[in-house]
Amino acid sequence: MDTPKQAQQARELAFDAPSNVEGVADAIASRRPLPALRCPDLASGYQFQRKLTAHINGSLLCDLKAGATSAQAQQHFGLTGPLVGSLYIRGKLHSGCEVVVTEGQELEFEIAVVVDNSGNPVSLVPVVEVVYLDFSQPADLSVANAVAANLGADRYICGKPVPWDGALSKINITVVKDGNKFADLTNDYSFGSPAAGVAWIVSEARRWNLWQEQSVARTLLLGTCGNAMKASSGDYSANFGPLGEVRFTLRCRDNVVDRSS
Template identity: 25%
Template sequence: MRHLLLAAAASLALLPQARAACPSAEAMQALSRSILANTPSSPLTGMTSLADGQCAQDQLVQILVPHFGQPVGYKVGLTNAAAQQRFGVAHPVTGTIYQNTIRLRSGGETPARFGAVPNVEADMLVRVSSEAINDARDHLAVLRSIDLVIPFIEMPDLVLASGMDGPNLLAINVGARLGVVGEPIPVQVTEDFAARLASMTVVLSSDQREIARAPGTALLGHPLNVIPWLAQDLAQRGQRMRVGQYISLGGFSPAVPAEAGRTYTVRYEGLLAQPVNVTVRTN
């Protein structure tokens, strides 16, 4: 019994340190002010784990909801090995997307300086149609649980002037801010549709100049592989995907800084009979 009491006391002694690593409410308010002012921020200090970054994110999302709208789903970041290596994280990370993230439609216009560190990224959305998605582990099971695949230009705000690491990426909500939504594509629950998602080529261009291209397999080997990973990540925090939510699957290629006076286009080749585009103009 004495040994048990000593062990319990030792565990309790560690709790203040663990809690202290989660940034304070004051620190998160200061970060939110920088985000809303479109001013780059210094990185948060004192975080020792991704759990601390998640704790910071939970605070930040609640602060920004009155400004960016209610949460409408999730985004998954670091869905390729190169991005994971850059941030020193061995797996993807999850953020929350807002109503503003999916507000702008293809062909729309937005200020280039929409954020503190504004970027443009080739992405893709899916819409959840069944809560069976939380238990889906193969491609056809995922397809049965979504009803739309949506071309999507994500416009993340990377917020920090320097010092980005895994905990800080989570703390800034994986950069979720704006996005541009293309024409939704009804899902086909077939092996062929799943194969086309993997074999398609996703091209990001600026004023007709190609910036980057990547295969569908750039996202965890297959875009639909993102969903089971997200389901398990959410389950560890007692959360589930819900019907009607949108999931941002991640960047097919690295994000690029947003520049004024550009028309950015993401083109999906090989998904349908004709290429599918989504565009946005920056001013």
């Protein structure tokens, strides 16, 4: 019979089992709480993330996202810096789309940067991310498990790219819902400007083996501008000033066929 220590070690190793990867992937696809996750530390979380992303995206090179980019969020979770997650190929949408959302999903308004295969900035893109992160077991809520699940990645709506501006720093964003002003936001990052954010994501992705040197451009989401907002039905437009606009419609899942996934 296993000792308590051996049983604990077995539970910690179980997070990497193929069946668990498939179970998490299925929960993400259906937007329901994640099954049990037991990533004991950040390195294990990134290890699981790589397996999960490969399971969902196959061999295709994916875009990346930063999370916990505000100093307040880092302090709350006891972090010394942001986190990085991988995005799903199937989740990339474009301005003008209609997205079906489920209870518990949130919106994050973000600046993104398109980079070349070496990580050099090429263009800027306004993005609205639709996120969902929930655990079936409350005890599983941890930084390592959030990293394992790609920081709640689901779908992301991209506006039109504009030429890279290395001097760009502060951006004001105005969100309108159903014709009425919904929110005013700004990009208050712990790493400062978009240029600094790009350098950080590329460096961190290389550190955790999330970066591959291939001749394909990638889009890097630099983290939410302001707090995440509840995703509720309505017609939205987000004006990112010099970066342009993102328009989209949200519909609740009830009585609607989801064609956005």
